[in-house]
Amino acid sequence: MKSAVVVFPGINRERDMAHALETVSGVKPHMVWHGDTELPDVDLVVVPGGFSYGDYLRCGAIAARSPIMPAVHAHAGQGRYVLGVCNGFQIITEAGLLPGALMRNASLKFVCKEVRLRIENADTAFTGAYTAGQVVRTPVAHGEGNYFADAETIKRLEGEGRVVARYCDENGETTAVADPNGSINHIAGILNDKGNVLGMMPHPENYVEPIQGCTDGRGFFESLVRAIG
Numbered sequence: 001m002k003s004a005v006v007v008f009p010g011i012n013r014e015r016d017m018a019h020a021l022e023t024v025s026g027v028k029p030h031m032v033w034h035g036d037t038e039l040p041d042v043d044l045v046v047v048p049g050g051f052s053y054g055d056y057l058r059c060g061a062i063a064a065r066s067p068i069m070p071a072v073h074a075h076a077g078q079g080r081y082v083l084g085v086c087n088g089f090q091i092i093t094e095a096g097l098l099p100g101a102l103m104r105n106a107s108l109k110f111v112c113k114e115v116r117l118r119i120e121n122a123d124t125a126f127t128g129a130y131t132a133g134q135v136v137r138t139p140v141a142h143g144e145g146n147y148f149a150d151a152e153t154i155k156r157l158e159g160e161g162r163v164v165a166r167y168c169d170e171n172g173e174t175t176a177v178a179d180p181n182g183s184i185n186h187i188a189g190i191l192n193d194k195g196n197v198l199g200m201m202p203h204p205e206n207y208v209e210p211i212q213g214c215t216d217g218r219g220f221f222e223s224l225v226r227a228i229g
């Protein structure tokens with residue numbers, strides 16, 4: 001699996017992401033600067049987490065207008081894969097690759113802790129290594145992870161199986177307490193209509209090897225390796 005990680009000013013998770021991609025796929029990803037206008041020939045483009053442009057205006061809003069973004073759009077338009085994690089989810093949503101918006105956490109506080117996710121759809125290129133209903137541990141660290149979209153969009157996302165993961169407790173129950181940011185329907189990650197773009201707030205790249213204390217996040221990368229080869 002050939003991959004690229006896009007780097008914006010203020011991003012701080014690009015090395016974690018590159019390490020996870022290399023650990024699971026065995027192939028070192030290309031690091032691509034936001035000011036470039038072309039992507040290398042890769043199967044997967046990852047927009048990682050961090051604080052692009054200091055989160056000014058809205059998280060991800062400025063990065064979404066970077067010179068590299070038309071190439072990311074074109075890559076997705078060709079049916080190739082795009083993964084946006086945390087700030088990356090915010091950036092690709094601001095760029096119009098995914099519907100809806102990430103608002104400030106309901107608590108109005110930055111939340112940095114471990115949460116649990118329930119995999120809602122294991123029939124996707126990003127989640128095929130999990131089983132539907134599986135509960136996985138994952139860290140979150142964000143101030144604007146409160147997913148929102150209008151009622152019609154939510155109905156479509158839910159109806160088309162595009163809500164890929166939801167916040168839940170250790171028993172797999174979705175509760176307000178288990179949800180770190182107040183997202184509508186406790187949504188943690190969504191797919192685009194073609195199924196080749198995933199945005200998620202949690203950080204699976206930080207749980208891929210035993211030294212990190214947990215390997216529950218590996219499945220997202222293993223799924224992509226399986227889907228892409």
Ligand SMILES: NC(=O)CC[C@H](N)C(=O)O
Nearest residue numbers: 049050086087142143144
């Ligand atoms: N870890 C992250 O990517 C954080 C995203 C963004 N800076 C926020 O606070 O919401």
